[in-house]
Amino acid sequence: MAVKTDNYLMNINGEWVGQERETLDVVNPANGETVGTVPYGGEKEAEQAVDAAYDAFQSWSALTAHDRVGYLKKLNQLMLDHQEELAQLMTAEMGKPINESRGEVKYAATFIEWFAEEGKRVYGETIPTHATGKRLQVWKKPVGVVAAITPWNFPAAMLTRKMGPALASGCTVIMKPSSESPLTAVKLMELCEQAGFPKGVVNLVTGSSSKIAKVVMENSKVRKVTFTGSTEVGKTLIRQSADQVKKLSLELGGHAPLVVLDDADVDLAVKGTVASKFRNAGQTCICANRVYVQEGIYDEFVDKLSKKVQELKVGDGTDESVDIGPLINQDGLDKVKHHVEDATSKGATVVTGGEAITEYGGVFYQPTVVKDVNQSMVVMQEETFGPVTPVEKIASDEEAAKMANDTPYGLAAYVFTENVSRGTQLIEKLDFGIVGWNDGGPSAAQVPFGGMKESGIGREGGQEGIEEFVESQYVSIGMK
Template sequence: MITNFTKSIFINGEWRETGSKGTNEIYNPATIERLTEVANGGKVETVEAITSASEAFPDWSERTGRERSRILYKAYQLMMEDADRLGEILTREQGKPLNEAVGEVKGAANFLLWYAEEASRGYGEWIPSSSKEKRLLVIPQAVGVVGAITPWNFPSSMITRKLAPALAAGCTVVLKPAPETPLSAIEIIKIFERAGMPPGVVNLVTGDAEEIGNALLVDKRVRLITFTGSTEVGKYLMRESAANVKKLSLELGGHAPSIVFEDADIDKATTLVLGSKFRNNGQTCICTNRLYVHESIKTSFTNLLKEKALKMKIGYGMENGVELGPLINRAALEKVGSHVEDAILKGSEIICGGKAWNSNLNGHFYEPTILSNVEDDMKVMNEETFGPVIPIQFFTDEAEVLQKANNTDYGLAAYIFTENTNRAIRVSEKLDYGIVGVNDVFPAVPEAPFGGIKQSGIGKEGGHHGMDEFLEKKFISIGMS
């Protein structure tokens, strides 16, 4: 038990214990034990939070970048100091192993640090005029109130990756975390509060996802929606926001291919593929979903991949040495099982795993699974499995594997493994994805842009590019006499 009751709605600097819709219970996905209950808010609280953010916007946006920077930097320090405790909370509500959870918290803090540094760098332009009678300049200004909708799979880092650039730019925020994982969001808001964030600048509403989301969409005072989640929900947000021509920043689903060429370092490649696929138990938008391995290394690669997968420890993330935690809920477990069943019915071979993992924990566990003899019409090759399943196809021709890798509506991340520099550059340029990792499956860092193309999203998060999403560029033309 984390606590008996958690104040989880934060509006205009004040915490609330209950929402207009009562409370929700939060469960540990590894043990199915009840952790706590949180306020269940809806439209009423969201409208109040938007009003609070709207009223706080003029003062916050007019502060200097240095003033905003000092608060973000203080929040970074507080988050780093408290990383171990925050990691434990994250593991209990989300399920990932503790070392991963602490790593996520520290990564989340690094977004605060990066944008604390970027807050003073919202540069404008002085444009040389074609007329002696004019002076032309462009100034950046904060978009306004931001509605931030974050997912359960990275409940700390997805929050700071959105809030840090928004706050650095001078925007105010209404945050809606995933209903499954509100506790990390609560702790991050407490950190902002301790860091000296003025009332109304950051607001938190937990509860009814659909009702909160709709309230953010229809209110004209919310100028931008930033969302991480499924492509299906992203399309819904695009449709519904059109009525108010609302600005959107969307990080949506992925179906990442990993291509292992014949000259790859097999030991390194197998370790990285496992790291990509089984990090957060496969519940990652940029993890390997399709694995293409050159025919000439088929046997050695598959055998080593299987050997390493079988050594991975499954269990409760708070236990030492655990590398694979639970899936987030029963529906997620059933989805993974259905994808594996579909592959088997269509002729795939199980190299290892292939079933739910039973223990006395009662959680939603699935064995690390590798499938061979995989065909293009199988669900695992077309849909985001979001679980610990690696489907392998073998190839001989570079052009053919590139065609297969690009044959998807998704375009978030892709990976290649090769020791040939020419091939690395050539293939990277031809992969139709927003992010390409070469011998690297962990490309997300605060200092670089993160985002997809095609149906994987709009806009970028991270780097100086991330602040652009929260800034409007105002052109000022001055007539000179």
Template sequence: MYEKLEMLIDGEWCAGSDGKSEPVINPANEETLGTLPHASRSDLDRALAAAQRAFLSWSATSAFDRSTILRKAAELMRERSDQIATTLTLEEGKAFAEARVEVLSSADITDWYAEEGKRAYGRIIPSRAPGMRQMVLKEPVGPVAAFTPWNFPAVTPIRKMAGALAAGCSCIIKPSEETPGTCIALARCFQDAGLPKGVLNVVFGVPAEVSERVIASPIIRKISFTGSIAVGKHLLKLAAEGLKRTTMELGGHSPVIVFDDVDVDQVVKVVVAGKYRNAGQVCVSPTRFFVQDSKYPAFVKAFATAAKALKVGSGMEAGVQMGPLANARRLDAMAEFVADARDHGAKIETGGDRIGNSGFFFEPTVISDVPDDARIMYDEPFGPLAPITRFKSFDEVVTRANSLEYGLASYAFTTSEKTASAISDKLQTGMVAVNGLTVSTPETPFGGVKHSGHGSEGGVEGLEAYLNTKFVSQAH
């Protein structure tokens, strides 16, 4: 059953005061799941006032008591995981098994922050003068504005909500209007766990209108955004007007470097599962495959065979390995990438077309002999397309892998410890995985460099993002 669509403002579930709304569409069949209310300017102002008022009491609440509420919320997420995962699959499209893992991961993230919030340690610095005590304190930064996209409707919002709440901040979050039900369900877990009213507010509307109104308010002291580079740059300009701290997790175009000492079949098993997870709609999805010459033919053949064997269908169907794209825009984008690759002389090994005419399904696609000037090699595809090209030397592939403005994640496969260390040092990304694809866990920092953003979510760095540092010198 799909989640009831409402906003949360000052502890109350409500509709928008001016009656504006939009439909939420199931990408598997293009049917309407529900009607989502939009916040009016007065609704947003109420949320801001609630966040300001609640911050005073929540920031004064002990870290131990905040932790108790967060841990209860995590328990509720686990108890409701099947229900929340159903909502997630219906509105976003990914396979139910993937959706359930995402919800359970959200509970783990909440637990992590619940515990880490109790360890927001300061320190005592020895003084150079007698009779002086020098202290460093960590304090919550203030009310937070968070903005999240549609591709991970549970994990992306929870990183921001749980991090802010654990640090003692209040939060206004605007999830994607295309996948709102999941975040609403998570917010209900916090409310049912005893979170005081006004600490967490969930609003929807026209993204530009909401962001401009909320970020401009002097109440907001921190902005956390996950989304495109273009929108991230715009929000940074808005934040600059108020000198507000920001965390920006923006686009990626992750290189995958396969050296000639690997077992091709083992590598293909790993990267095919990662490539087509959530139909490739993942900011850290492996998206540019560089394979050393001697292993290139075998890699392409094995990759195409594995991709062709994937079961594609509605995420609610048993055994489905890849669901639909999230919206019609992605279908058009995939067709454009494939056509451009063909125009540049690349070969479509498998896939390349839409599946059927109902729902936003696209074939798992493998493209070989892709030149570096094909669009798919420099623009993030954000879909089930795997471009593969060959390389000769270590220095050559490093130069090509680092040539883009993106710097989120990168991957390499080799059996050589020396090569593994060397490639880890050379890749210009915020995260590197060697002989695997794991770059995101609750206890580790997640974030990029260059145009992929700044700041981290997860790990101790994720909590630090919501804390101010205060120095106190006290003479006796």
């Protein structure tokens, strides 16, 4: 199924707009070809979207939760009906292997489905009174207009994980997708329109991140910003939110450790490492970035991991047999090359991979395993965001915990051990919001997703995810 090159538009207050604007090219990193354009919107469009969402909030929030569920269920079904179209578009604009893109569309739809149901369970509370003649209650109210700013690496799931709870709780939404992969968001906006969402409830703006973010951070009509991206940008948003005490949900950078203890099932650990590390060519916020293996099984693990990695096929994501697609752009490739070169210059050894691939014409890098790394190397200190697995030898459980926590980030971690006591005690020491125990793929719509330390504020997904979009209002009722 070919993806046509086309001019895509923004949607504000139910109207497709931006025809008169300059455009941004959306480029397929697998071959450098332009697959579409979007308007280069800015402050004007952002203000219009804020006003539209603000005006729509009164009527949308006044609907019953059951009424809002109907719209979300229609959207969920439309996403499943258009799974192939969304997947092909996603692969074309950011290079993800087509089977992963199909999986992401299904995963993205689960957030709409989950929060459609969870919206009916935003319960208030009746509190036993302390005085005769009073009734004490807690009401839950939607926070208001929400701006959702999302990254390029999961262009569908990162939006629905924010849209789902916001819409289900009664908030209205302004979507700002990454300029690297905005086309999937445009298609999702089309599906929202088909699902019949009232004008202004969902709005889409594309273009200048700095100008659009400036508006949503300074406009008092926007009461919450939910953002997935770098810690550096997240810190800027925290500072900008201070003037209005704007509510924030931030899912920021990670540098996930993966620990393999000497009683682990080595084959399972290898399988989990490959699943975590090489998904989306290592360009995920929770992928394993540094691997610590106890010395008794170190050589066996490295050998088996290297053999599995050698089996991975690199190429254009439209090829059904491809496991690893391109990196998002040249900067991403340069970072991966720097990490590997720095490691080898300090004594590490490349077991497999270790080179950029130029024959395809895009920005590809070989799936790579590097052994004998240490903490002095950049690859163990910074998030690589590429298909490189550095493996370091450790002696004990205590060293594993110390090494794993030696980072300002705390998003995800992985532990492989067959011993319940050791696993429990190690995980209790880890400062990470998500832990996969003998599991390289812990994400799901029904669980809380988020980090500790500099990896963010708040949780997305699960019961906690919808609480981020409501306010608790305490009401004390005097009775005669």
